[in-house]
Amino acid sequence: MNAGAPGLAGHNRISTQALxxxxxxxxxxxxxxxxxxxxxxxxxxxxxxALRLALPIAVxxxxxxxxxxxxxxxxxxxxxxxxxxxxxxxxxxVAQLSGSQLSRVDIRITGIKLTExxxxx
Numbered sequence: 001m002n003a004g005a006p007g008l009a010g011h012n013r014i015s016t017q018a019l020x021x022x023x024x025x026x027x028x029x030x031x032x033x034x035x036x037x038x039x040x041x042x043x044x045x046x047x048x049x050a051l052r053l054a055l056p057i058a059v060x061x062x063x064x065x066x067x068x069x070x071x072x073x074x075x076x077x078x079x080x081x082x083x084x085x086x087x088x089x090x091x092x093x094v095a096q097l098s099g100s101q102l103s104r105v106d107i108r109i110t111g112i113k114l115t116e117x118x119x120x121x
Contacts, residue, residue: 014098016042020041021035022094022098023040023051023053026093027040027053032058038054039055045104052105054107057082057112058075058112059075059079059112060115086105086107087107091104
């Protein structure tokens with residue numbers, strides 16, 4: 001509480017839907033895919049929130065990778081590496097935006113979206 005502000009009675013709650021929308025928006029930004037393609041759900045983890053995400057991931061086509069193997073690193077590494085690296089980033093951003101305490105982020109890759117020239121198809 002701000003020392004100069006008077007105490008206000010009442011409480012604030014962030015709905016599950018608002019948390020879910022926030023998590024989907026953050027994951028969409030991190031993975032560069034539309035938020036509508038991301039499923040998010042929550043569970044209790046010893047008093048903290050555990051976030052589960054299911055989403056496709058954007059990857060260059062195999063034809064492009066064969067021609068230019070550096071595309072894998074340019075995309076952020078392997079699918080495994082990208083999902084692993086995204087966990088901490090998503091956890092931090094969702095916690096920062098919502099004020100909620102998250103214990104972990106679990107990511108399940110459900111498919112791929114082929115990219116051409118940096119854009120998902």
